Amino acid sequence: MxxxxxxxxxxxxxxxxxxxxxxxxxxxxxxxxxxxxxxxERADDLSYERGATKRADSIGVAVKNxxxxxxxSQEELEKAFAxxxxxxxxxxxxxFRPLPKHLDDKPIVAAMDPAKDIDGITVGxxxxxxxxxxxxxxPCTAQACIEILDHYGIDPRGKRAAIIxxxxxxxxxxxxxxxxxxxxxxxxxxxxxxxxSVTKEADIVIVAAGKMETIGAEYFKPGQTVIDVGIGWNExxxxxxxxxxxxxxxxxxxxxxxVPGGVGSVTTSVLISHVIDSAKKLA
Amino acid sequence: MxxxxxxxxxxxxxxxxxxxxxxxxxxxxxxxxxxxxxxxERADDLSYERGATKRADSIGVAVKNxxxxxxxSQEELEKAFAxxxxxxxxxxxxxFRPLPKHLDDKPIVAAMDPAKDIDGITVGxxxxxxxxxxxxxxPCTAQACIEILDHYGIDPRGKRAAIIxxxxxxxxxxxxxxxxxxxxxxxxxxxxxxxxSVTKEADIVIVAAGKMETIGAEYFKPGQTVIDVGIGWNExxxxxxxxxxxxxxxxxxxxxxxVPGGVGSVTTSVLISHVIDSAKKLA
Numbered sequence: 001m002x003x004x005x006x007x008x009x010x011x012x013x014x015x016x017x018x019x020x021x022x023x024x025x026x027x028x029x030x031x032x033x034x035x036x037x038x039x040x041e042r043a044d045d046l047s048y049e050r051g052a053t054k055r056a057d058s059i060g061v062a063v064k065n066x067x068x069x070x071x072x073s074q075e076e077l078e079k080a081f082a083x084x085x086x087x088x089x090x091x092x093x094x095x096f097r098p099l100p101k102h103l104d105d106k107p108i109v110a111a112m113d114p115a116k117d118i119d120g121i122t123v124g125x126x127x128x129x130x131x132x133x134x135x136x137x138x139p140c141t142a143q144a145c146i147e148i149l150d151h152y153g154i155d156p157r158g159k160r161a162a163i164i165x166x167x168x169x170x171x172x173x174x175x176x177x178x179x180x181x182x183x184x185x186x187x188x189x190x191x192x193x194x195x196x197s198v199t200k201e202a203d204i205v206i207v208a209a210g211k212m213e214t215i216g217a218e219y220f221k222p223g224q225t226v227i228d229v230g231i232g233w234n235e236x237x238x239x240x241x242x243x244x245x246x247x248x249x250x251x252x253x254x255x256x257x258x259v260p261g262g263v264g265s266v267t268t269s270v271l272i273s274h275v276i277d278s279a280k281k282l283a
Numbered sequence: 284m285x286x287x288x289x290x291x292x293x294x295x296x297x298x299x300x301x302x303x304x305x306x307x308x309x310x311x312x313x314x315x316x317x318x319x320x321x322x323x324e325r326a327d328d329l330s331y332e333r334g335a336t337k338r339a340d341s342i343g344v345a346v347k348n349x350x351x352x353x354x355x356s357q358e359e360l361e362k363a364f365a366x367x368x369x370x371x372x373x374x375x376x377x378x379f380r381p382l383p384k385h386l387d388d389k390p391i392v393a394a395m396d397p398a399k400d401i402d403g404i405t406v407g408x409x410x411x412x413x414x415x416x417x418x419x420x421x422p423c424t425a426q427a428c429i430e431i432l433d434h435y436g437i438d439p440r441g442k443r444a445a446i447i448x449x450x451x452x453x454x455x456x457x458x459x460x461x462x463x464x465x466x467x468x469x470x471x472x473x474x475x476x477x478x479x480s481v482t483k484e485a486d487i488v489i490v491a492a493g494k495m496e497t498i499g500a501e502y503f504k505p506g507q508t509v510i511d512v513g514i515g516w517n518e519x520x521x522x523x524x525x526x527x528x529x530x531x532x533x534x535x536x537x538x539x540x541x542v543p544g545g546v547g548s549v550t551t552s553v554l555i556s557h558v559i560d561s562a563k564k565l566a
Contacts, residue, residue, distance in 0.1 A: 123407070123410045123414070123416075123418075124406070124410075126410050126414050127406045127407075127409050127410035127413065129413075130409055130410065130412075130413035130455070130459075131406070131409050131451055133406075135406075157474055158474050158475070158476045159476075160481075166462060168414060172413070176413075179449060179470055179472075182472070182474035184470065184471055184472070184474075184475040184476070184481060185469065185470055186467065186468065186469040187462055187467065188467055189462075189465070189467070191440055191441050191465035191467075192441070192467040193441045193442075193467070198443075198467060201484065
Protein backbone atom coordinates (compact mmCIF):
# COMPACT_ATOMS: atom_id res chain seq x y z
CA MET A 1 0.00 0.00 0.00
CA UNK A 2 1.48 3.27 -1.12
CA UNK A 3 1.21 6.45 0.88
CA UNK A 4 -1.41 8.65 -0.77
CA UNK A 5 -0.06 12.14 -1.38
CA UNK A 6 -3.24 14.15 -0.94
CA UNK A 7 -3.34 17.31 -2.99
CA UNK A 8 -6.26 18.45 -0.86
CA UNK A 9 -4.09 18.36 2.27
CA UNK A 10 -1.35 20.28 0.47
CA UNK A 11 -3.87 22.88 -0.71
CA UNK A 12 -5.35 23.20 2.79
CA UNK A 13 -1.93 23.94 4.30
CA UNK A 14 -1.13 26.36 1.50
CA UNK A 15 -4.47 28.13 1.85
CA UNK A 16 -3.95 28.60 5.58
CA UNK A 17 -0.58 30.26 5.00
CA UNK A 18 -1.94 32.39 2.15
CA UNK A 19 -4.93 33.55 4.18
CA UNK A 20 -2.55 34.86 6.86
CA UNK A 21 -0.42 36.59 4.22
CA UNK A 22 -3.45 38.32 2.72
CA UNK A 23 -4.45 39.53 6.18
CA UNK A 24 -1.01 41.15 6.57
CA UNK A 25 -1.20 42.71 3.10
CA UNK A 26 -4.65 44.15 3.77
CA UNK A 27 -3.45 45.55 7.07
CA UNK A 28 -0.77 47.34 5.02
CA UNK A 29 -3.45 48.75 2.72
CA UNK A 30 -2.88 46.36 -0.18
CA UNK A 31 -5.83 44.46 -1.62
CA UNK A 32 -4.43 41.58 -3.71
CA UNK A 33 -6.51 41.26 -6.86
CA UNK A 34 -6.73 38.64 -9.59
CA UNK A 35 -8.14 39.60 -12.98
CA UNK A 36 -9.71 36.77 -14.97
CA UNK A 37 -10.07 37.44 -18.68
CA UNK A 38 -12.45 35.09 -20.45
CA UNK A 39 -13.71 35.15 -24.03
CA UNK A 40 -16.92 33.20 -24.59
CA GLU A 41 -18.46 30.52 -22.38
CA ARG A 42 -16.40 27.35 -22.78
CA ALA A 43 -17.34 24.78 -20.15
CA ASP A 44 -13.68 24.10 -19.18
CA ASP A 45 -13.01 27.80 -18.70
CA LEU A 46 -16.16 28.30 -16.64
CA SER A 47 -15.31 25.33 -14.44
CA TYR A 48 -11.73 26.54 -13.79
CA GLU A 49 -13.03 30.07 -13.23
CA ARG A 50 -15.47 28.84 -10.61
CA GLY A 51 -12.70 26.92 -8.83
CA ALA A 52 -10.25 29.82 -8.91
CA THR A 53 -12.89 32.32 -7.76
CA LYS A 54 -13.96 30.11 -4.87
CA ARG A 55 -10.35 29.63 -3.82
CA ALA A 56 -9.61 33.36 -4.12
CA ASP A 57 -12.71 34.22 -2.06
CA SER A 58 -11.81 31.83 0.72
CA ILE A 59 -8.25 33.23 0.92
CA GLY A 60 -9.39 36.84 0.72
CA VAL A 61 -8.07 37.70 -2.75
CA ALA A 62 -10.37 39.89 -4.85
CA VAL A 63 -11.40 38.77 -8.33
CA LYS A 64 -12.07 41.16 -11.18
CA ASN A 65 -13.89 39.40 -14.03
CA UNK A 66 -13.50 40.59 -17.58
CA UNK A 67 -15.84 38.62 -19.83
CA UNK A 68 -15.95 39.27 -23.55
CA UNK A 69 -18.38 37.84 -26.12
CA UNK A 70 -17.08 35.01 -28.28
CA UNK A 71 -17.19 37.23 -31.39
CA UNK A 72 -15.14 40.03 -29.82
CA SER A 73 -12.69 41.70 -32.22
CA GLN A 74 -8.91 41.46 -31.77
CA GLU A 75 -8.82 45.20 -31.19
CA GLU A 76 -11.47 45.12 -28.46
CA LEU A 77 -9.76 42.16 -26.81
CA GLU A 78 -6.40 43.93 -26.80
CA LYS A 79 -7.98 47.06 -25.38
CA ALA A 80 -9.70 45.12 -22.57
CA PHE A 81 -6.42 43.34 -21.86
CA ALA A 82 -4.43 46.58 -21.81
CA UNK A 83 -6.82 48.02 -19.23
CA UNK A 84 -6.12 45.25 -16.70
CA UNK A 85 -2.45 44.99 -17.72
CA UNK A 86 -1.92 48.66 -16.81
CA UNK A 87 -4.27 48.73 -13.83
CA UNK A 88 -2.14 49.20 -10.69
CA UNK A 89 -4.86 47.56 -8.63
CA UNK A 90 -4.59 44.28 -10.58
CA UNK A 91 -1.74 42.05 -9.35
CA UNK A 92 -2.18 39.03 -11.57
CA UNK A 93 -3.91 38.12 -14.82
CA UNK A 94 -5.38 34.77 -15.78
CA UNK A 95 -6.38 34.67 -19.44
CA PHE A 96 -8.12 31.54 -20.68
CA ARG A 97 -6.63 29.95 -23.75
CA PRO A 98 -7.03 28.80 -26.43
CA LEU A 99 -8.91 31.88 -27.61
CA PRO A 100 -11.56 31.52 -30.32
CA LYS A 101 -9.91 30.88 -33.67
CA HIS A 102 -10.30 34.38 -35.12
CA LEU A 103 -8.23 35.82 -32.26
CA ASP A 104 -4.43 35.88 -31.82
CA ASP A 105 -3.06 35.51 -28.30
CA LYS A 106 0.57 36.27 -29.27
CA PRO A 107 0.46 40.10 -29.06
CA ILE A 108 -1.34 39.79 -25.72
CA VAL A 109 1.16 37.37 -24.21
CA ALA A 110 4.00 39.54 -25.56
CA ALA A 111 2.50 42.65 -23.95
CA MET A 112 1.77 41.05 -20.59
CA ASP A 113 3.54 42.60 -17.63
CA PRO A 114 5.81 39.76 -16.39
CA ALA A 115 5.00 40.75 -12.80
CA LYS A 116 1.33 39.92 -13.48
CA ASP A 117 2.05 36.71 -15.39
CA ILE A 118 0.77 34.47 -12.59
CA ASP A 119 0.14 31.56 -14.94
CA GLY A 120 3.71 31.61 -16.33
CA ILE A 121 2.81 32.02 -20.00
CA THR A 122 5.25 34.80 -21.02
CA VAL A 123 8.74 34.40 -22.46
CA GLY A 124 10.06 36.18 -19.37
CA UNK A 125 8.53 33.59 -17.06
CA UNK A 126 9.84 30.72 -19.19
CA UNK A 127 13.34 32.20 -19.05
CA UNK A 128 12.95 32.72 -15.32
CA UNK A 129 12.22 29.02 -14.74
CA UNK A 130 15.04 27.93 -17.07
CA UNK A 131 17.63 30.37 -15.72
CA UNK A 132 16.37 30.30 -12.10
CA UNK A 133 16.55 34.08 -12.18
CA UNK A 134 13.51 34.71 -9.99
CA UNK A 135 11.78 36.63 -12.79
CA UNK A 136 8.14 35.86 -13.57
CA UNK A 137 6.24 32.81 -12.34
CA UNK A 138 6.40 29.08 -13.05
CA PRO A 139 3.36 27.47 -14.68
CA CYS A 140 0.95 26.64 -11.83
CA THR A 141 0.70 22.90 -12.51
CA ALA A 142 4.49 22.50 -12.56
CA GLN A 143 4.78 24.32 -9.27
CA ALA A 144 1.90 22.29 -7.81
CA CYS A 145 4.06 19.14 -8.23
CA ILE A 146 6.88 20.79 -6.29
CA GLU A 147 4.47 21.97 -3.56
CA ILE A 148 3.30 18.38 -3.04
CA LEU A 149 6.87 17.09 -2.66
CA ASP A 150 7.69 19.97 -0.30
CA HIS A 151 4.61 19.40 1.83
CA TYR A 152 5.40 15.72 2.32
CA GLY A 153 9.09 16.40 3.02
CA ILE A 154 10.31 14.58 -0.08
CA ASP A 155 13.59 16.37 -0.88
CA PRO A 156 14.68 15.86 -4.54
CA ARG A 157 18.33 16.67 -3.70
CA GLY A 158 20.64 13.93 -4.98
CA LYS A 159 17.65 11.85 -6.09
CA ARG A 160 16.94 10.69 -9.63
CA ALA A 161 13.80 12.16 -11.12
CA ALA A 162 12.20 11.02 -14.37
CA ILE A 163 9.73 13.35 -16.00
CA ILE A 164 7.37 11.97 -18.66
CA UNK A 165 6.52 14.85 -20.99
CA UNK A 166 8.45 17.84 -22.29
CA UNK A 167 5.76 20.47 -22.83
CA UNK A 168 6.35 24.09 -21.89
CA UNK A 169 3.32 24.00 -19.63
CA UNK A 170 4.46 21.11 -17.42
CA UNK A 171 7.22 18.68 -18.46
CA UNK A 172 10.00 21.13 -19.20
CA UNK A 173 9.36 23.57 -16.32
CA UNK A 174 8.89 20.86 -13.69
CA UNK A 175 12.13 19.22 -14.90
CA UNK A 176 13.98 22.52 -14.48
CA UNK A 177 12.47 23.08 -11.05
CA UNK A 178 13.49 19.58 -9.95
CA UNK A 179 17.01 20.25 -11.24
CA UNK A 180 17.14 23.53 -9.32
CA UNK A 181 16.25 21.45 -6.26
CA UNK A 182 19.32 19.34 -7.05
CA UNK A 183 17.64 16.26 -8.48
CA UNK A 184 19.37 14.46 -11.35
CA UNK A 185 16.65 14.79 -13.97
CA UNK A 186 15.80 12.67 -17.01
CA UNK A 187 13.20 13.94 -19.47
CA UNK A 188 11.20 11.28 -21.33
CA UNK A 189 8.97 11.99 -24.31
CA UNK A 190 7.30 10.39 -27.30
CA UNK A 191 10.69 9.65 -28.93
CA UNK A 192 12.12 7.94 -25.83
CA UNK A 193 13.02 4.31 -26.48
CA UNK A 194 12.03 1.75 -23.80
CA UNK A 195 10.59 4.34 -21.43
CA UNK A 196 9.80 1.84 -18.63
CA SER A 197 13.52 1.05 -18.25
CA VAL A 198 14.17 4.78 -17.89
CA THR A 199 11.46 5.54 -15.35
CA LYS A 200 12.48 2.50 -13.29
CA GLU A 201 15.88 4.13 -12.65
CA ALA A 202 14.23 7.05 -10.90
CA ASP A 203 13.35 7.73 -7.26
CA ILE A 204 10.65 10.24 -8.24
CA VAL A 205 8.53 9.90 -11.40
CA ILE A 206 6.46 12.85 -12.57
CA VAL A 207 3.94 11.78 -15.18
CA ALA A 208 2.61 14.35 -17.64
CA ALA A 209 2.16 12.11 -20.64
CA GLY A 210 -1.12 13.71 -21.65
CA LYS A 211 -2.69 10.30 -22.31
CA MET A 212 -5.13 8.86 -19.82
CA GLU A 213 -4.30 5.58 -18.06
CA THR A 214 -1.36 4.73 -20.30
CA ILE A 215 1.40 4.42 -17.69
CA GLY A 216 1.12 1.05 -16.00
CA ALA A 217 2.95 -1.25 -13.61
CA GLU A 218 5.84 -1.91 -16.01
CA TYR A 219 7.07 1.68 -15.55
CA PHE A 220 7.59 1.42 -11.79
CA LYS A 221 9.48 -0.32 -9.00
CA PRO A 222 9.13 -0.38 -5.22
CA GLY A 223 10.35 2.67 -3.32
CA GLN A 224 9.33 5.26 -5.87
CA THR A 225 7.30 8.43 -5.44
CA VAL A 226 4.82 9.05 -8.27
CA ILE A 227 3.26 12.40 -9.12
CA ASP A 228 0.46 12.04 -11.69
CA VAL A 229 -0.26 15.29 -13.51
CA GLY A 230 -2.78 13.85 -15.96
CA ILE A 231 -6.50 14.32 -15.59
CA GLY A 232 -9.31 13.32 -17.90
CA TRP A 233 -12.78 11.92 -17.91
CA ASN A 234 -12.87 8.17 -18.36
CA GLU A 235 -16.13 7.52 -20.20
CA UNK A 236 -16.01 3.78 -19.58
CA UNK A 237 -15.36 4.02 -15.84
CA UNK A 238 -17.49 7.16 -15.53
CA UNK A 239 -14.88 8.91 -13.41
CA UNK A 240 -11.85 11.22 -13.58
CA UNK A 241 -8.57 9.38 -14.19
CA UNK A 242 -4.91 10.30 -14.43
CA UNK A 243 -2.20 9.21 -16.88
CA UNK A 244 -1.13 6.48 -14.43
CA UNK A 245 -3.04 3.22 -14.12
CA UNK A 246 -3.58 3.89 -10.43
CA UNK A 247 -5.01 0.52 -9.46
CA UNK A 248 -2.03 -1.46 -10.69
CA UNK A 249 0.70 1.07 -9.80
CA UNK A 250 -0.40 2.02 -6.28
CA UNK A 251 0.40 -1.45 -4.81
CA UNK A 252 3.98 -1.26 -6.19
CA UNK A 253 5.27 2.18 -5.27
CA UNK A 254 6.03 3.99 -2.04
CA UNK A 255 3.88 7.09 -2.53
CA UNK A 256 1.49 8.34 -5.20
CA UNK A 257 -0.88 11.21 -5.88
CA UNK A 258 -4.52 10.25 -6.54
CA VAL A 259 -6.69 11.56 -9.38
CA PRO A 260 -8.83 13.44 -8.57
CA GLY A 261 -7.53 15.00 -5.33
CA GLY A 262 -3.89 15.17 -6.41
CA VAL A 263 -1.98 17.75 -8.44
CA GLY A 264 -5.16 19.36 -9.76
CA SER A 265 -6.30 20.22 -6.24
CA VAL A 266 -3.16 22.28 -5.64
CA THR A 267 -3.08 24.24 -8.89
CA THR A 268 -5.58 26.98 -8.05
CA SER A 269 -3.92 27.54 -4.66
CA VAL A 270 -0.60 28.04 -6.47
CA LEU A 271 -2.33 30.49 -8.84
CA ILE A 272 -3.63 32.50 -5.90
CA SER A 273 -0.19 32.35 -4.21
CA HIS A 274 1.28 34.00 -7.32
CA VAL A 275 -1.26 36.84 -7.10
CA ILE A 276 -0.21 37.36 -3.49
CA ASP A 277 3.52 37.21 -4.35
CA SER A 278 2.94 39.75 -7.10
CA ALA A 279 1.01 42.03 -4.73
CA LYS A 280 3.91 41.84 -2.25
CA LYS A 281 6.43 42.84 -4.92
CA LEU A 282 4.32 45.66 -6.32
CA ALA A 283 3.61 46.89 -2.81
CA MET B 284 40.55 2.49 -30.52
CA UNK B 285 37.81 5.10 -30.60
CA UNK B 286 36.98 7.16 -33.63
CA UNK B 287 38.41 10.64 -33.09
CA UNK B 288 35.78 13.31 -33.68
CA UNK B 289 37.94 16.08 -35.05
CA UNK B 290 36.67 19.57 -34.32
CA UNK B 291 39.07 20.87 -36.93
CA UNK B 292 37.36 18.83 -39.64
CA UNK B 293 33.95 20.03 -38.47
CA UNK B 294 35.16 23.64 -38.50
CA UNK B 295 36.67 23.23 -41.98
CA UNK B 296 33.36 21.97 -43.40
CA UNK B 297 31.47 24.73 -41.61
CA UNK B 298 33.88 27.39 -42.84
CA UNK B 299 33.50 26.24 -46.43
CA UNK B 300 29.73 26.54 -46.24
CA UNK B 301 29.93 29.91 -44.47
CA UNK B 302 32.38 31.32 -47.03
CA UNK B 303 29.90 30.53 -49.80
CA UNK B 304 27.06 32.12 -47.82
CA UNK B 305 29.07 35.32 -47.29
CA UNK B 306 29.78 35.49 -51.02
CA UNK B 307 26.03 35.38 -51.70
CA UNK B 308 25.33 38.01 -49.06
CA UNK B 309 27.99 40.32 -50.47
CA UNK B 310 26.59 39.85 -53.96
CA UNK B 311 23.28 41.06 -52.50
CA UNK B 312 25.04 44.15 -51.10
CA UNK B 313 25.22 42.96 -47.48
CA UNK B 314 28.54 43.01 -45.68
CA UNK B 315 28.21 40.79 -42.57
CA UNK B 316 30.01 42.48 -39.70
CA UNK B 317 31.02 41.34 -36.23
CA UNK B 318 31.69 43.94 -33.54
CA UNK B 319 34.05 42.88 -30.78
CA UNK B 320 33.86 44.94 -27.60
CA UNK B 321 36.82 44.52 -25.28
CA UNK B 322 37.68 46.36 -22.09
CA UNK B 323 41.35 46.17 -21.10
CA GLU B 324 43.96 43.69 -22.30
CA ARG B 325 43.27 40.35 -20.61
CA ALA B 326 45.34 37.58 -22.17
CA ASP B 327 42.33 35.22 -22.54
CA ASP B 328 40.30 37.93 -24.30
CA LEU B 329 43.16 38.82 -26.64
CA SER B 330 43.70 35.18 -27.53
CA TYR B 331 39.98 34.56 -28.30
CA GLU B 332 39.83 37.85 -30.21
CA ARG B 333 42.77 36.80 -32.38
CA GLY B 334 41.11 33.45 -33.14
CA ALA B 335 37.71 34.99 -33.93
CA THR B 336 39.26 37.72 -36.09
CA LYS B 337 41.32 35.20 -38.05
CA ARG B 338 38.25 33.00 -38.59
CA ALA B 339 36.11 36.00 -39.61
CA ASP B 340 38.79 37.17 -42.05
CA SER B 341 39.11 33.79 -43.72
CA ILE B 342 35.31 33.52 -44.13
CA GLY B 343 34.95 37.10 -45.34
CA VAL B 344 33.13 38.56 -42.34
CA ALA B 345 34.24 42.08 -41.37
CA VAL B 346 35.34 42.80 -37.80
CA LYS B 347 34.82 46.12 -36.07
CA ASN B 348 36.96 46.37 -32.95
CA UNK B 349 35.87 48.52 -30.06
CA UNK B 350 38.61 48.58 -27.42
CA UNK B 351 38.18 50.55 -24.21
CA UNK B 352 40.77 51.22 -21.50
CA UNK B 353 40.51 49.12 -18.37
CA UNK B 354 39.53 52.18 -16.30
CA UNK B 355 36.66 53.19 -18.61
CA SER B 356 33.58 54.51 -16.80
CA GLN B 357 30.25 52.68 -16.84
CA GLU B 358 28.74 55.60 -18.73
CA GLU B 359 31.42 55.56 -21.44
CA LEU B 360 31.14 51.79 -21.78
CA GLU B 361 27.34 51.97 -22.17
CA LYS B 362 27.71 54.73 -24.75
CA ALA B 363 30.23 52.73 -26.79
CA PHE B 364 27.98 49.69 -26.55
CA ALA B 365 24.87 51.63 -27.61
CA UNK B 366 26.73 52.83 -30.71
CA UNK B 367 27.35 49.30 -32.00
CA UNK B 368 23.99 48.01 -30.69
CA UNK B 369 22.16 50.60 -32.81
CA UNK B 370 24.53 50.49 -35.80
CA UNK B 371 22.62 48.90 -38.71
CA UNK B 372 25.91 47.82 -40.23
CA UNK B 373 26.78 45.64 -37.21
CA UNK B 374 25.12 42.21 -37.32
CA UNK B 375 26.54 40.64 -34.20
CA UNK B 376 28.23 41.71 -30.97
CA UNK B 377 30.81 39.80 -28.97
CA UNK B 378 31.48 41.43 -25.61
CA PHE B 379 34.20 39.92 -23.46
CA ARG B 380 33.21 39.12 -19.91
CA PRO B 381 33.82 39.28 -17.03
CA LEU B 382 34.26 43.04 -17.21
CA PRO B 383 36.65 44.76 -14.78
CA LYS B 384 35.11 44.82 -11.30
CA HIS B 385 34.02 48.47 -11.27
CA LEU B 386 31.78 47.82 -14.30
CA ASP B 387 28.31 46.22 -14.43
CA ASP B 388 27.44 44.10 -17.47
CA LYS B 389 23.73 43.71 -16.53
CA PRO B 390 22.37 46.89 -18.15
CA ILE B 391 24.40 46.13 -21.27
CA VAL B 392 23.15 42.56 -21.59
CA ALA B 393 19.58 43.78 -20.92
CA ALA B 394 19.89 46.41 -23.66
CA MET B 395 21.43 44.09 -26.24
CA ASP B 396 19.43 43.64 -29.43
CA PRO B 397 18.54 39.90 -29.36
CA ALA B 398 19.17 39.75 -33.11
CA LYS B 399 22.82 40.71 -32.46
CA ASP B 400 23.26 38.41 -29.46
CA ILE B 401 25.50 35.99 -31.35
CA ASP B 402 27.05 34.64 -28.16
CA GLY B 403 23.66 33.80 -26.61
CA ILE B 404 24.02 35.84 -23.43
CA THR B 405 20.63 37.60 -23.29
CA VAL B 406 17.47 36.43 -21.55
CA GLY B 407 15.80 36.31 -24.98
CA UNK B 408 18.39 33.86 -26.28
CA UNK B 409 18.15 31.69 -23.16
CA UNK B 410 14.36 31.53 -23.55
CA UNK B 411 14.80 30.77 -27.25
CA UNK B 412 16.94 27.70 -26.48
CA UNK B 413 14.60 26.52 -23.72
CA UNK B 414 11.39 27.10 -25.68
CA UNK B 415 12.82 26.22 -29.11
CA UNK B 416 11.21 29.38 -30.39
CA UNK B 417 13.92 30.30 -32.88
CA UNK B 418 14.54 33.61 -31.10
CA UNK B 419 18.12 34.65 -30.38
CA UNK B 420 21.15 32.36 -30.54
CA UNK B 421 22.40 29.40 -28.52
CA PRO B 422 25.67 29.81 -26.64
CA CYS B 423 28.42 29.00 -29.18
CA THR B 424 30.06 26.19 -27.21
CA ALA B 425 26.73 24.39 -26.73
CA GLN B 426 26.00 24.62 -30.43
CA ALA B 427 29.54 23.47 -31.27
CA CYS B 428 28.75 20.13 -29.57
CA ILE B 429 25.67 19.74 -31.75
CA GLU B 430 27.63 20.68 -34.90
CA ILE B 431 30.13 17.90 -34.17
CA LEU B 432 27.38 15.29 -33.78
CA ASP B 433 25.68 16.55 -36.96
CA HIS B 434 28.92 16.48 -38.95
CA TYR B 435 29.64 12.89 -38.01
CA GLY B 436 26.05 11.76 -38.65
CA ILE B 437 25.37 10.89 -35.01
CA ASP B 438 21.61 11.42 -34.65
CA PRO B 439 20.53 11.90 -31.01
CA ARG B 440 16.93 10.86 -31.79
CA GLY B 441 15.77 8.12 -29.41
CA LYS B 442 19.25 7.92 -27.85
CA ARG B 443 20.05 8.49 -24.23
CA ALA B 444 22.28 11.49 -23.61
CA ALA B 445 23.93 12.32 -20.30
CA ILE B 446 25.18 15.85 -19.82
CA ILE B 447 27.67 16.56 -17.03
CA UNK B 448 27.19 20.17 -15.97
CA UNK B 449 24.14 22.43 -15.71
CA UNK B 450 25.57 25.91 -16.36
CA UNK B 451 23.70 28.40 -18.50
CA UNK B 452 26.70 28.67 -20.80
CA UNK B 453 26.94 25.01 -21.72
CA UNK B 454 25.27 22.24 -19.67
CA UNK B 455 21.69 23.50 -19.65
CA UNK B 456 21.55 24.77 -23.26
CA UNK B 457 23.24 21.70 -24.75
CA UNK B 458 20.80 19.50 -22.79
CA UNK B 459 17.84 21.43 -24.22
CA UNK B 460 19.29 21.24 -27.74
CA UNK B 461 19.79 17.47 -27.41
CA UNK B 462 16.19 17.14 -26.20
CA UNK B 463 14.96 19.19 -29.15
CA UNK B 464 16.79 16.66 -31.31
CA UNK B 465 14.72 13.96 -29.57
CA UNK B 466 17.36 12.51 -27.26
CA UNK B 467 16.25 11.37 -23.80
CA UNK B 468 18.41 13.64 -21.69
CA UNK B 469 19.79 13.29 -18.17
CA UNK B 470 21.51 16.26 -16.54
CA UNK B 471 24.22 15.45 -14.00
CA UNK B 472 25.77 18.01 -11.67
CA UNK B 473 27.70 18.37 -8.43
CA UNK B 474 24.78 17.02 -6.37
CA UNK B 475 24.34 13.89 -8.53
CA UNK B 476 24.86 10.69 -6.54
CA UNK B 477 26.98 7.94 -8.16
CA UNK B 478 27.47 9.85 -11.41
CA UNK B 479 29.37 7.02 -13.18
CA SER B 480 26.31 4.77 -12.96
CA VAL B 481 24.26 7.54 -14.60
CA THR B 482 26.66 8.31 -17.44
CA LYS B 483 27.05 4.59 -18.17
CA GLU B 484 23.34 4.42 -19.10
CA ALA B 485 23.88 6.91 -21.93
CA ASP B 486 24.70 6.51 -25.60
CA ILE B 487 26.13 10.03 -25.81
CA VAL B 488 27.97 11.72 -22.93
CA ILE B 489 28.64 15.45 -23.07
CA VAL B 490 31.16 16.47 -20.44
CA ALA B 491 31.21 20.05 -19.19
CA ALA B 492 32.26 19.41 -15.63
CA GLY B 493 34.59 22.38 -15.53
CA LYS B 494 37.29 20.35 -13.77
CA MET B 495 40.29 19.19 -15.76
CA GLU B 496 40.93 15.45 -16.12
CA THR B 497 38.37 14.41 -13.51
CA ILE B 498 36.15 12.13 -15.63
CA GLY B 499 37.87 8.76 -15.99
CA ALA B 500 37.26 5.23 -17.24
CA GLU B 501 34.68 4.43 -14.55
CA TYR B 502 32.18 6.83 -16.18
CA PHE B 503 32.09 5.04 -19.54
CA LYS B 504 31.24 1.82 -21.34
CA PRO B 505 31.86 0.52 -24.88
CA GLY B 506 29.73 1.94 -27.67
CA GLN B 507 29.45 5.47 -26.30
CA THR B 508 30.12 8.78 -28.01
CA VAL B 509 31.95 11.29 -25.81
CA ILE B 510 32.02 15.06 -26.35
CA ASP B 511 34.53 16.77 -24.05
CA VAL B 512 33.80 20.47 -23.59
CA GLY B 513 36.50 21.09 -20.98
CA ILE B 514 39.77 22.80 -21.77
CA GLY B 515 42.55 23.89 -19.47
CA TRP B 516 46.31 24.06 -19.20
CA ASN B 517 47.80 21.07 -17.43
CA GLU B 518 50.89 22.46 -15.74
CA UNK B 519 52.29 19.03 -14.93
CA UNK B 520 51.87 17.62 -18.44
CA UNK B 521 52.65 20.99 -20.05
CA UNK B 522 49.73 20.68 -22.43
CA UNK B 523 46.05 21.52 -22.91
CA UNK B 524 43.68 18.93 -21.43
CA UNK B 525 39.92 18.37 -21.27
CA UNK B 526 37.68 17.28 -18.40
CA UNK B 527 37.92 13.67 -19.58
CA UNK B 528 41.00 11.53 -18.84
CA UNK B 529 41.49 10.97 -22.55
CA UNK B 530 44.21 8.32 -22.35
CA UNK B 531 42.11 5.93 -20.25
CA UNK B 532 38.70 6.70 -21.80
CA UNK B 533 39.60 6.64 -25.49
CA UNK B 534 40.32 2.88 -25.53
CA UNK B 535 36.87 2.13 -24.05
CA UNK B 536 34.42 4.22 -26.04
CA UNK B 537 33.27 4.28 -29.65
CA UNK B 538 34.00 7.92 -30.49
CA UNK B 539 35.51 10.88 -28.64
CA UNK B 540 36.53 14.49 -29.21
CA UNK B 541 40.17 15.30 -28.53
CA VAL B 542 41.42 18.31 -26.54
CA PRO B 543 42.77 20.44 -28.15
CA GLY B 544 41.25 20.03 -31.61
CA GLY B 545 37.73 19.19 -30.43
CA VAL B 546 34.81 21.38 -29.34
CA GLY B 547 37.02 24.45 -28.94
CA SER B 548 38.00 24.33 -32.59
CA VAL B 549 34.36 24.65 -33.65
CA THR B 550 33.29 27.48 -31.34
CA THR B 551 34.59 30.46 -33.32
CA SER B 552 33.11 29.05 -36.55
CA VAL B 553 29.73 28.85 -34.79
CA LEU B 554 30.18 32.45 -33.62
CA ILE B 555 30.81 33.59 -37.18
CA SER B 556 27.86 31.52 -38.44
CA HIS B 557 25.63 33.46 -36.03
CA VAL B 558 26.88 36.78 -37.46
CA ILE B 559 25.98 35.51 -40.93
CA ASP B 560 22.54 34.25 -39.79
CA SER B 561 21.88 37.62 -38.21
CA ALA B 562 22.95 39.45 -41.38
CA LYS B 563 20.57 37.26 -43.39
CA LYS B 564 17.66 38.11 -41.08
CA LEU B 565 18.41 41.82 -40.99
CA ALA B 566 18.84 41.82 -44.76
